[in-house]
Amino acid sequence: MKVxxxxxxxxxxxxxxxxxxxxxYAWPDAQGRFGPYGGQFVAETLMPLIHELDAAxxxxxxxxxxxxxxxxFLTHYVGRESPLYFAERLTEHFGGARIWLKRExxxxxxxxxxxNCMGQILLARRMGKTRIxxxxxxxxxxxxxxxxxxxxxxxxxxxxxxxxxxxxxPNVFRMRxxxxxxxxxxxxxxxxxxxxxxxxxxxxxxxxxxxxxxGTAAGPHPYPAMVRDxxxxxxxxxxxxxxxxxxxxxxxxVACIGGGSNAIGAFHPFIEDEAxxxxxxxxAGHGLDTPDHAASLKGGRSGVLHGNRTYxxxxxxxxxxxxxxxxxxxxxxxIGPEHAWLHDIGRxxxxxxxxxxxxxxxxxxxxxxxIIPALEPAxxxxxxxxxxxxxxxxxxxxxxxxxxxxxxxxxxAKHLGVEL
Amino acid sequence: MTTARIDACxxxxxxxxxxxxxxxxxxxxxxxxxxxxxxxxxxxAGADIIELGFPFSDPMAEGPPIQRAAIRGMKAGFGLRSTMxxxxxFRKGDEVTPIILMGYLNPIESLGYDAFxxxxxxxxxxxxxxxxxxxxEAGPLIAALDKVSISLIRLATPxxxxxxxxxxxxxxxxxVYYVAVAGVTGVKxxxxxxxxxxxxxxxxxxxxxxxxxxxVKTPERAAEIARVADAVVxxxxxxxxxxxxxxxxxxxxxxxxxxxxxxxxxxxxxxxGASLAETV
Numbered sequence: 001m002k003v004x005x006x007x008x009x010x011x012x013x014x015x016x017x018x019x020x021x022x023x024x025y026a027w028p029d030a031q032g033r034f035g036p037y038g039g040q041f042v043a044e045t046l047m048p049l050i051h052e053l054d055a056a057x058x059x060x061x062x063x064x065x066x067x068x069x070x071x072x073f074l075t076h077y078v079g080r081e082s083p084l085y086f087a088e089r090l091t092e093h094f095g096g097a098r099i100w101l102k103r104e105x106x107x108x109x110x111x112x113x114x115x116n117c118m119g120q121i122l123l124a125r126r127m128g129k130t131r132i133x134x135x136x137x138x139x140x141x142x143x144x145x146x147x148x149x150x151x152x153x154x155x156x157x158x159x160x161x162x163x164x165x166x167x168x169x170p171n172v173f174r175m176r177x178x179x180x181x182x183x184x185x186x187x188x189x190x191x192x193x194x195x196x197x198x199x200x201x202x203x204x205x206x207x208x209x210x211x212x213x214x215g216t217a218a219g220p221h222p223y224p225a226m227v228r229d230x231x232x233x234x235x236x237x238x239x240x241x242x243x244x245x246x247x248x249x250x251x252x253x254v255a256c257i258g259g260g261s262n263a264i265g266a267f268h269p270f271i272e273d274e275a276x277x278x279x280x281x282x283x284a285g286h287g288l289d290t291p292d293h294a295a296s297l298k299g300g301r302s303g304v305l306h307g308n309r310t311y312x313x314x315x316x317x318x319x320x321x322x323x324x325x326x327x328x329x330x331x332x333x334x335i336g337p338e339h340a341w342l343h344d345i346g347r348x349x350x351x352x353x354x355x356x357x358x359x360x361x362x363x364x365x366x367x368x369x370x371i372i373p374a375l376e377p378a379x380x381x382x383x384x385x386x387x388x389x390x391x392x393x394x395x396x397x398x399x400x401x402x403x404x405x406x407x408x409x410x411x412x413a414k415h416l417g418v419e420l
Numbered sequence: 421m422t423t424a425r426i427d428a429c430x431x432x433x434x435x436x437x438x439x440x441x442x443x444x445x446x447x448x449x450x451x452x453x454x455x456x457x458x459x460x461x462x463x464x465a466g467a468d469i470i471e472l473g474f475p476f477s478d479p480m481a482e483g484p485p486i487q488r489a490a491i492r493g494m495k496a497g498f499g500l501r502s503t504m505x506x507x508x509x510f511r512k513g514d515e516v517t518p519i520i521l522m523g524y525l526n527p528i529e530s531l532g533y534d535a536f537x538x539x540x541x542x543x544x545x546x547x548x549x550x551x552x553x554x555x556x557e558a559g560p561l562i563a564a565l566d567k568v569s570i571s572l573i574r575l576a577t578p579x580x581x582x583x584x585x586x587x588x589x590x591x592x593x594x595x596v597y598y599v600a601v602a603g604v605t606g607v608k609x610x611x612x613x614x615x616x617x618x619x620x621x622x623x624x625x626x627x628x629x630x631x632x633x634x635x636v637k638t639p640e641r642a643a644e645i646a647r648v649a650d651a652v653v654x655x656x657x658x659x660x661x662x663x664x665x666x667x668x669x670x671x672x673x674x675x676x677x678x679x680x681x682x683x684x685x686x687x688x689x690x691x692x693g694a695s696l697a698e699t700v
Binding site for chain 2: 007031039040041042043044045046047048051176187188193194197200204205207302303304305306309312314316317318319320
């Protein structure tokens with residue numbers, strides 16, 4: 001194995017021979033970098049495991065039987081493909097381009113998270129791992145991890161911040177019902193980033209038998225690329241469905257971003273289609289001019305956390321600052337490294353929506369379309385009206401409906417002053 | 421790449437035929453005054469080399485004791501720069517004892533590698549351990565440290581096979597830190613019989629002294645490890661003394677330094693290379 005020292009500040013494009021070079025965009029490079037972002041910033045104890053995982057993933061990716069097995073479960077267990085639905089009343093309401101909803105909320109477990117979990121647990125089985133760990137914020141990834149662990153009979157421990165355990169009781173119960181152990185993390189601020197720290201501590205302690213299912217397109221290489229690949233089923237379906245329904249590609253794809261796995265899954269298949277605008281929406285919490293937001297790109301700067309270099313919310317000393325969002329799924333102080341890169345090279349646009357804007361969009365979608373969205377995609381919907389008007393009548397905008405809103409009704413009721 | 425103080429320290433101890441004792445303390449824990457009192461008292465209490473941790477919000481490789489120490493340090497307003505300032509104070513009275521700064525990469529990135537290296541050199545730092553910066557990612561940091569002759573100390577672990585060891589020790593200096601257990605600090609206990617052959621492998625691969633840490637808590641265990649390693653690191657057990665002193669309302673520095681003395685005496689009581697069978 002050759003050690004290469006690449007200056008982190010200098011993007012060097014080294015195409016990875018194991019990645020299919022169907023187009024000119026071939027990130028990450030062999031070191032797991034997206035320009036200066038990504039990489040493998042983990043404790044030395046984990047390095048051999050990360051290399052093993054990388055090799056196992058490459059082998060699985062090149063093995064048609066792995067993809068066939070995954071496709072089978074995605075079809076018959078997850079319920080893919082998910083519909084691309086023409087949202088007629090939202091379209092009328094916004095008065096611009098046609099709005100289409102990519103219905104990831106209709107997947108088993110109610111969100112896009114299961115696409116990734118299904119891929120990773122099949123990989124874990126292939127690697128002979130016998131124990132699963134995962135981190136979770138709102139509990140959606142925890143529920144998806146618990147679900148696939150139950151399906152394949154593997155014990156699963158989900159790390160969840162004590163604060164989130166308290167405010168997401170229904171999901172905690174779901175995970176336990178599915179046979180998983182939920183470990184309430186009291187370290188640090190007791191939210192998602194601390195849950196991820198604790199999962200990393202478990203992993204470094206149980207190196208031989210444990211597989212860590214990271215829930216977003218972040219972490220040390222190969223996670224950002226692997227999670228993106230598993231979530232790219234979303235973008236590939238949007239492409240095929242758009243050609244069938246619109247007879248062309250859409251003018252824009254809009255998705256919410258916490259770590260950004262649903263967005264990168266939707267964006268990646270479109271990166272070479274430069275006429276398609278890719279728009280990510282971060283959580284602006286109480287506003288970008290306040291300290292209470294979770295917009296790493298618009299309100300953070302480059303740093304290293306949880307195994308990768310990316311944009312982070314941090315103070316002058318380089319300590320990580322807690323993100324805030326009404327949506328526990330967007331409440332993360334970092335962002336997947338590929339989004340950091342797409343931001344820097346200008347291939348994707350990044351905007352933000354506040355808690356209040358998301359709450360309004362949440363109600364709008366419920367009333368106009370009969371679809372209660374999760375608070376996460378409600379952020380994306382909050383920016384979709386302006387995108388639709390920018391694109392104009394006759395155009396098409398796809399909004400990624402990444403999850404359903406059942407989990408959020410207590411939170412929303414509280415904000416609307418309704419007692420349940 | 422020169423590491424004058426570190427090399428001189430290990431050369432002197434080799435002549436004495438004993439292992440180095442390396443206590444770990446956290447910058448600003450629990451206050452500037454008390455942390456400085458501990459730091460300046462360490463050499464007299466038996467420290468041959470000092471590992472000085474700087475607080476970070478997300479210490480992913482630490483168990484509860486050092487996590488709590490980092491929180492105490494941050495509460496006292498400490499971060500990377502203020503911790504290095506403590507070393508500068510220490511250097512006013514001690515030109516000999518090597519100081520190894522230890523922590524996580526983000527505060528260093530935040531400061532900028534070159535600015536960090538210059539500041540660290542100015543404060544009299546001799547070496548640096550960055551838990552989340554493996555060799556694959558260390559190139560730019562090493563380039564900055566080389567300009568000021570600070571050594572980036574590498575970590576070898578129970579998961580490092582021979583192939584991996586070659587990568588770990590490439591271009592390193594000072595000493596190699598062997599992480600005795602797969603896990604976080606201060607939880608599992610190190611076992612000298614398991615550690616001994618690993619230390620030998622790391623010595624052969626690196627040609628450098630090997631320090632052993634993670635999981636050394638008691639004088640007995642420190643003495644066992646001192647027989648088979650070139651240095652013994654104790655961290656969690658010492659920061660736990662800070663917590664215990666605070667809990668009991670006792671003066672912190674004397675309690676921590678008494679613990680350092682007990683551990684240091686244990687390390688000094690044995691000769692390197694003595695067989696494990698001699699362990700009582």
